[in-house]
Amino acid sequence: MTKKQILVLSSTLFFVWFVVYMATDVWGLINSFQQVNIIWAGINVILAVSLNLVVGFTGQLALGHAGFMAVGAYTSAVLTMHFGIPYVLAILAGAVMAFFMGIVIGLPTLRLRGDYLAIATLGFGEIIRGVLVNIDYVGGAAGINGIAKITNWTWTYIFTIITVVLINNFIHSLHGKACITIRDDEVASELMGINTTYYKTLAFSMGAFFAGIAGGLYAHYFFMIQPATFALQKSFDALVMVVLGGLGSITGAVLAGLGVTFMNAALIELGAFRMVIYSVLLILVMMFRPQGLMGNKEFSARVFDRILPKRGGKDDV
Amino acid sequence: MKRIMLIAFIALLAVSLIGCSSEETSDTIKIGVNYELSGPVATYGNNTVDGIKLAIQEVNDAGGINGKMVEAVILDNKSDPAEALSVATKLIAEEQVIAHLGPATSGAALNVVPAVTDAKIPMISGSATNPDVTVDPATGETREYVFRTCFTDPPQAIVGAAFAMDNLGAKKVAIYYDNTNDYSKGLYQVFKAEIEAAGGVVVAEEGFSADDQEFRPTLTKFKDAGAELVYVPAYYEKVAKIISQARELGIDVPFLGADGWDSPDLVAIAGAAALNNTYFTNHYSSSDDAPEVADFVKAFQAAYDKTPDSFAALGYDTAKLLLAVIAETGSEDPQVITDALAATKDFPAVTGTLTFDEFHNPIKEIAIIEMVDGAQVLNTKIAPSN
Amino acid sequence: METLIAQILNGLSLGSIYALIALGYTMVYGIIQLINFAHGEILMIGAYVGYFSVAVLGLNIYMALLLSMFVSSLVGVLIERIAYKPLRKSGRLSVLITAIGMSLLLQNGGLIVFGTDFVPFPQVIERIPYRLFGGRFVVTSHQILIFAVSILMMLLLQYIVGYTKIGMAMRAVSYDKEAASLMGINVDNVISFTFVIGSSLGAVAGVLLGLYYQTIHPLMGFMPGLKAFVAAVLGGIGVIPGAMLGGFLLGIIEALVSGYWSTTYKDPVVFVVLIVILIVKPTGLLGKNTSEKV
Numbered sequence: 001m002t003k004k005q006i007l008v009l010s011s012t013l014f015f016v017w018f019v020v021y022m023a024t025d026v027w028g029l030i031n032s033f034q035q036v037n038i039i040w041a042g043i044n045v046i047l048a049v050s051l052n053l054v055v056g057f058t059g060q061l062a063l064g065h066a067g068f069m070a071v072g073a074y075t076s077a078v079l080t081m082h083f084g085i086p087y088v089l090a091i092l093a094g095a096v097m098a099f100f101m102g103i104v105i106g107l108p109t110l111r112l113r114g115d116y117l118a119i120a121t122l123g124f125g126e127i128i129r130g131v132l133v134n135i136d137y138v139g140g141a142a143g144i145n146g147i148a149k150i151t152n153w154t155w156t157y158i159f160t161i162i163t164v165v166l167i168n169n170f171i172h173s174l175h176g177k178a179c180i181t182i183r184d185d186e187v188a189s190e191l192m193g194i195n196t197t198y199y200k201t202l203a204f205s206m207g208a209f210f211a212g213i214a215g216g217l218y219a220h221y222f223f224m225i226q227p228a229t230f231a232l233q234k235s236f237d238a239l240v241m242v243v244l245g246g247l248g249s250i251t252g253a254v255l256a257g258l259g260v261t262f263m264n265a266a267l268i269e270l271g272a273f274r275m276v277i278y279s280v281l282l283i284l285v286m287m288f289r290p291q292g293l294m295g296n297k298e299f300s301a302r303v304f305d306r307i308l309p310k311r312g313g314k315d316d317v
Numbered sequence: 318m319k320r321i322m323l324i325a326f327i328a329l330l331a332v333s334l335i336g337c338s339s340e341e342t343s344d345t346i347k348i349g350v351n352y353e354l355s356g357p358v359a360t361y362g363n364n365t366v367d368g369i370k371l372a373i374q375e376v377n378d379a380g381g382i383n384g385k386m387v388e389a390v391i392l393d394n395k396s397d398p399a400e401a402l403s404v405a406t407k408l409i410a411e412e413q414v415i416a417h418l419g420p421a422t423s424g425a426a427l428n429v430v431p432a433v434t435d436a437k438i439p440m441i442s443g444s445a446t447n448p449d450v451t452v453d454p455a456t457g458e459t460r461e462y463v464f465r466t467c468f469t470d471p472p473q474a475i476v477g478a479a480f481a482m483d484n485l486g487a488k489k490v491a492i493y494y495d496n497t498n499d500y501s502k503g504l505y506q507v508f509k510a511e512i513e514a515a516g517g518v519v520v521a522e523e524g525f526s527a528d529d530q531e532f533r534p535t536l537t538k539f540k541d542a543g544a545e546l547v548y549v550p551a552y553y554e555k556v557a558k559i560i561s562q563a564r565e566l567g568i569d570v571p572f573l574g575a576d577g578w579d580s581p582d583l584v585a586i587a588g589a590a591a592l593n594n595t596y597f598t599n600h601y602s603s604s605d606d607a608p609e610v611a612d613f614v615k616a617f618q619a620a621y622d623k624t625p626d627s628f629a630a631l632g633y634d635t636a637k638l639l640l641a642v643i644a645e646t647g648s649e650d651p652q653v654i655t656d657a658l659a660a661t662k663d664f665p666a667v668t669g670t671l672t673f674d675e676f677h678n679p680i681k682e683i684a685i686i687e688m689v690d691g692a693q694v695l696n697t698k699i700a701p702s703n
Numbered sequence: 704m705e706t707l708i709a710q711i712l713n714g715l716s717l718g719s720i721y722a723l724i725a726l727g728y729t730m731v732y733g734i735i736q737l738i739n740f741a742h743g744e745i746l747m748i749g750a751y752v753g754y755f756s757v758a759v760l761g762l763n764i765y766m767a768l769l770l771s772m773f774v775s776s777l778v779g780v781l782i783e784r785i786a787y788k789p790l791r792k793s794g795r796l797s798v799l800i801t802a803i804g805m806s807l808l809l810q811n812g813g814l815i816v817f818g819t820d821f822v823p824f825p826q827v828i829e830r831i832p833y834r835l836f837g838g839r840f841v842v843t844s845h846q847i848l849i850f851a852v853s854i855l856m857m858l859l860l861q862y863i864v865g866y867t868k869i870g871m872a873m874r875a876v877s878y879d880k881e882a883a884s885l886m887g888i889n890v891d892n893v894i895s896f897t898f899v900i901g902s903s904l905g906a907v908a909g910v911l912l913g914l915y916y917q918t919i920h921p922l923m924g925f926m927p928g929l930k931a932f933v934a935a936v937l938g939g940i941g942v943i944p945g946a947m948l949g950g951f952l953l954g955i956i957e958a959l960v961s962g963y964w965s966t967t968y969k970d971p972v973v974f975v976v977l978i979v980i981l982i983v984k985p986t987g988l989l990g991k992n993t994s995e996k997v
């Protein structure tokens with residue numbers, strides 16, 4: 001990146017933050033429902049991008065993402081509530097905790113392939129939830145209530161941007177390339193001397209780290225967390241976003257995170273029918289475009305250059 | 318680089334899309350209904366909403382309130398506390414409802430409380446039993462805008478414990494509760510404390526989880542512990558299975574429970590014979606011949622072709638109470654409605670004559686219902702003691 | 704000691720349910736190496752068809768079972784033809800995700816079509832508790848029925864796969880699809896037949912589950928399905944007696960954890976067992992070690 005590009009990029013990012021901030025806090029243009037959904041959009045983008053690192057880039061179907069979100073949420077909530085740790089530190093601590101859980105869980109299970117890994121990680125997600133239900137210190141099934149409401153647009157935005165940038169950098173680093181190689185052919189990459197266990201665990205626990213951040217943001221916005229919140233359904237939600245966006249496309253994951261949030265809000269009146277729509281979408285995408293809507297074309301800026309002027313011109317008005 | 322700018326742009330676009338709202342004024346009275354219509358506890362939400370819809374239908378059929386029709390905006394919170402908050406803000410900010418009914422579970426209700434408090438909109442739940450829902454545990458102050466029409470956990474458990482010790486003469490009890498449900502856990506904790514305070518012994522206590530269907534291993538454990546009574550503060554579907562499996566294992570001791578038992582399906586699932594020698598605490602009137610009850614059951618059956626359970630009855634009462642208050646005050650100002658709700662006295666509800674105490678909890682008589690050959694029989698009536 | 708035996712009996716009765724469901728999983732996995740996540744939902748559909756046949760159409764339980772097997776097979780084959788078949792050449796990830804999507808679709812569709820209430824299942828077969836050794840141990844007629852049916856189904860499956868012509872074709876497809884089709888085997892039909900058998904087993908399990916636990920619900924298949932899958936892996940997925948063994952073991956483990964520790968730790972323990980098995984012997988207790996084909 002040139003200096004100029006960095007300048008343009010950061011000013012655009014700042015501009016987005018500023019407009020939404022003003023619209024929310026000063027101009028009062030964004031009502032409370034829209035505010036909730038903006039926070040959701042950030043959390044969903046983080047979940048989608050981080051799970052994409054594991055499923056899309058490294059090719060490991062993990063179904064326990066909600067479990068790591070729970071670890072981040074519970075750790076950060078306990079830290080701010082009972083130990084008076086500042087918000088940012090607490091969220092990072094939650095993420096680090098999720099990271100270590102990722103290593104602990106990843107090391108044994110990532111030796112398994114495909115289907116077995118899916119079931120094992122699904123099992124771990126359930127174990128995390130099952131254990132939380134049994135710990136009275138964190139409220140058991142009733143969960144923790146009365147967490148300080150600190151997460152706001154600014155924090156969500158900062159954490160979302162950091163997540164996207166860091167994962168983007170990781171993908172383009174040598175480590176990221178190793179992960180992609182493993183996805184494309186695990187046996188071959190092993191023969192090439194890539195330490196597959198190391199890279200799979202690295203990607204997995206990094207995914208866990210960011211899921212932990214999402215959990216921390218969640219806990220400090222919705223001020224109450226319960227084990228049931230982080231049930232299998234949440235992991236599936238994240239998977240739906242990754243698949244819709246594109247297995248192996250950060251742009252796709254970001255778009256899907258935003259899109260699913262928007263659809264959830266727009267279709268709120270459909271209630272339970274929303275899940276039917278998502279599952280049909282999931283199946284259709286797999287049948288007609290198994291690599292996801294955006295494909296795994298990570299470097300798809302070119303595609304967007306073509307589409308953007310038209311769409312931007314129309315919607316911008 | 319370009320990609321990231323693009324992401325930023327799209328983020329902005331999405332925000333502006335999410336941000337477009339529709340403002341409309343209506344000549345109906347809009348009531349927000351925020352319930353669990355899908356997800357793990359969808360049964361509670363759907364049955365409650367059936368009751369709410371019936372109550373609103375009845376009011377509208379009778380000409381509405383002051384010439385205006387009542388419109389319920391019914392949204393699903395997917396049994397998820399965060400979604401419940403999201404739905405509440407949608408109802409308040411976009412639908413501009415003047416009152417908020419729901420959610421069913423305490424967790425979701427607690428999550429909605431700050432939103433209605435900020436917006437100064439009255440909220441009534443028909444089934445959130447956790448005392449913290451209406452009273453802030455940190456300050457001990459009653460939450461001005463939050464009400465409930467169901468019992469809180471303590472009174473039922475206190476009455477149940479007294480009945481177990483005094484009337485059934487049980488000194489050694491076992492408790493089997495739903496570990497994933499805070500209503501069940503709340504009753505369990507109070508019941509245990511009461512039994513121990515009165516000199517009884519809790520010989521075994523176990524939690525089950527919402528997915529469980531096989532209760533024999535734990536029941537075998539209870540049998541070995543020599544329990545003289547088993548307290549099962551849970552909902553009818555689990556209760557029916559637990560009791561029928563217990564009877565098959567030859568556990569003949571009395572079973573005791575709470576208002577979650579109240580459903581015709583209890584007998585349909587477990588069978589009449591297994592339920593003999595079982596008791597539960599409930600609102601007084603459900604086994605009564607009071608005209609409100611009979612009319613409600615008849616209307617509900619006509620509308621939905623099934624018998625109402627306690628959720629449906631409480632949902633009906635919740636909506637009826639709110640609409641009565643709106644009609645009485647003749648105002649659509651949420652503050653006026655809130656104040657009038659707090660002053661509710663002797664409202665003739667299906668689940669008993671209802672008066673709110675200072676904590677916005679209903680004062681209702683508690684009845685002990687005994688199951689006799691599949692029929693609910695009033696065993697004894699106990700006045701509220703809290 | 705008495706309690707231990709009683710708990711093992713409890714575990715066996717739960718285990719035979721798992722075994723019955725696990726047979727369906729293992730059957731499909733054995734032939735096309737696909738975790739049919741939707742198997743639990745096929746079971747649910749079977750249970751509802753059984754319910755409607757008995758409660759609405761007034762059929763007897765045997766006719767209800769047949770009808771339920773028929774409808775479930777139809778659904779199973781449709782799912783395979785519509786969702787899985789086009790993906791046969793794609794990666795396993797895609798098929799697995801599709802299977803998850805199918806499971807979610809049927810669950811949520813079920814909630815919309817059948818409603819969210821627990822439906823009491825008509826008790827068409829009388830529940831008779833038999834008290835043994837002066838009431839020390841109790842076995843009910845339903846438990847005996849389920850135990851017998853699961854053993855019978857296992858033997859039947861063993862026979863079909865091992866000793867019939869179609870079974871030979873199934874094994875051939877399992878071993879090498881292309882070679883099988885070169886030998887004149889209609890691979891599509893064999894796979895459809897596999898789904899017919901798998902779904903019929905699911906339907907039987909669904910109806911028996913409804914009878915045994917007295918209620919049915921659109922989400923009734925999910926947890927038992929997951930546990931049964933664990934059972935299938937435990938015993939060695941793709942191995943028919945393994946499903947049986949895994950089911951019984953899992954049932955006994957659950958009963959012992961509930962009886963001697965706490966019910967609330969039952970599910971975590973089950974998944975810990977799964978993970979330990981996967982790490983120590985990924986092919987399961989009765990599975991044969993195979994090296995990966997490159």
